[in-house]
Amino acid sequence: MKTHIAILGGCGHVGLPLGITFASRGYAVTLVDINARAVKMVNDGIMPFVEAGGEEALKSVIGKFLTAMTDGAVLKDSDVVIVVTGTPVDNHLNPRVSDVTDVIDQYLPFLNSSQLLVLRSTLAPGVTELIWKHLKKEKPGLKLAFCPERVAQGYAIEEIYNFPQIVSAFEADAEDRAAELFSAIAPEILRLTPREAELAKLFSNTWRYIHFAIANQHYMIAESCGADFQRIYHALTHNYPRLKNLARPGLTAGPCLFKDTMQLSASYNNNYFLGHAAMLVNEGLPTFLVEQLESKMQGLEGKRIGLLGMAFKPDHDDTRESLSYKVRKVLRTKMAVVLDTDVYQPTHAKLDEILKTSDGFILGVPHTEYRDLKLGNRPFVDCWGVWTPTPDLSQSPIKRTPSSTKRAEQMNRV
Ligand SMILES: NC(=O)c1ccc[n+]([C@@H]2O[C@H](COP(=O)([O-])OP(=O)(O)OC[C@H]3O[C@@H](n4cnc5c(N)ncnc54)[C@H](O)[C@@H]3O)[C@@H](O)[C@H]2O)c1
Structure with missing residues (x-):
């Protein structure tokens, strides 16, 4: 049977x-x-x-x-x-x-x-x-x-x-x-044993939560001091196997990672410092992203902001605990007009209009449909790194004057 x-x-x-x-x-x-x-x-x-x-x-x-x-x-x-x-x-x-x-x-x-x-x-x-x-x-x-x-x-x-x-x-x-x-x-x-199994599952999710927090904090540090995080990330991971699994920054959310980190912390007398630090970083990223855009646009009041992607992960429809909603809330507290959309929601029908009429953009989640959008010269914030081309690090970032280029050419000849 x-x-x-x-x-x-x-x-x-x-x-x-x-x-x-x-x-x-x-x-x-x-x-x-x-x-x-x-x-x-x-x-x-x-x-x-x-x-x-x-x-x-x-x-x-x-x-x-x-x-x-x-x-x-x-x-x-x-x-x-x-x-x-x-x-x-x-x-x-x-x-x-x-x-x-x-x-x-x-x-x-x-x-x-x-x-x-x-x-x-x-x-x-x-x-x-x-x-x-x-x-x-x-x-x-x-x-x-x-x-x-x-x-x-x-x-x-x-x-x-x-x-x-x-x-x-x-x-x-x-x-x-x-x-x-x-x-x-x-x-x-x-x-x-059951206790080992319970911890194994929680360790797995909290490890990922902390791993993403490292990427997110490094992103915020780099961008705060005027460095381009995506260039650093590329330099760290390009042909360097030791860091090939380095997480990329992104809104770290969903129904499991946050709550499982808190479950583990609660069961350890709330002394799970790493987990709590990760929470502060991950939950702080939405405000950081909004402030980045605010600074690029010299204020957000009355500006139309396209917020693309409301799900908690790319190419998925689940919005449970998605931090895109926190981004939207923070944008609204800055009196921006938020035009949010998601591929898996009815708001997707408005994507073309949002692309045409927004003054600036935040990428909430990099669904495949958002990867090759044309935003023109309008300001945007994309912590995921999909809207900027992979940098060519064989080229010097130093802005060359005609005289320095000439000098370099002469030195090459020597
Ligand atoms: N989502 C994931 O990828 C994932 C991965 C690993 C572990 N988990 C864990 O698995 C568990 C479930 O997560 P989920 O994402 O599938 O949640 P979910 O909300 O998608 O599914 C739970 C289902 O339970 C149903 N339900 C609630 N009360 C019920 C009841 N009294 N009788 C019958 N059905 C009831 C709900 O209607 C829902 O369909 C959680 O503990 C989560 O942490 C989730």
Whole structure:
């Protein structure tokens, strides 16, 4: 008999690609989600968000191995239940642990002692243990594992098949069942304790958040002292393998990196200085960009500013926690007239008009469609470095006078 998998939060950015992946391996997968609109779209074979290769992969399994519904009663007939609902932080930047425990309690009546429950949301350290102890009382015999998701949003289907899967549990049989399950889709299984697995996932996201903050702070330092950061970046990375992975500056946002850095900090008595420093840098970049444009335009009051790209990452439609909205807010406090647009929003229809009528521009996110735009001589700010040609560093930056050129020529002859 086919293993039946139910995924709670199954029509979300993690749940849906995971469900498609298991379904494509022949598992019977049911996505359970409270978002009725997303459930309908999925059953109609339409991806509710941008995911590389998603639509094609969804169409190949929907109605055969995959189905979506809002009714959680289906869990009663499932061998495995995977939880991938959101795990945000609250207004004080502490993990909202009850978000995940409430979901488990909501579906508790449908769980039974023969099932494997897999937590896949990103959890603060200790939350797996908390849930394990809770379930031991409420559902004795139920097996619990924590198997974090490590894909980059938008590329999940491709990455799930290629990356090792971290598997953890408090009991050996739970760990073995989870390892067997994920062996169907992942090339390798890495076994950690639940605490190690929780930290591994958080370390991965906070490392990226800090890495981007380094680029962002270096960008702000360079530009503040009149140096062109993109030229420096090119010099640092050109044929210099040690720095080939150096991050580029950019608005560092999205639903995971910031909140996971804060989750880690909260679990370490808020002594995660690197994480907090990164937050100050990354969250400070929008104001810096606006001030750069303000200085180039000698003020922003009444000026029409085209803000291109509202998503949190290039070529993606997700605007969750996007810092482009902070840029817009800061521009408005300077009394600029903001004309924002995004390729994935209805405002895209206004792009031509925005390009024609704006006095200046800020690049919010470098969607492919924005890379080769003609802005004329109008001022712009682009921390991503896509609107300036790759510098030719074999040419001297020194502005030559006719006499110095002549002298150089003479010296060359000697
Ligand atoms: N987005 C990513 O690329 C990514 C990558 C790795 C890990 N994560 C982690 O995965 C988790 C989910 O993130 P996401 O981006 O997929 O979030 P999401 O908001 O895209 O998906 C969550 C889904 O859960 C549904 N949901 C909420 N409450 C529910 C309930 N009570 N019952 C059923 N469904 C419910 C929502 O409708 C939504 O569709 C988070 O912990 C996140 O940190 C996300």
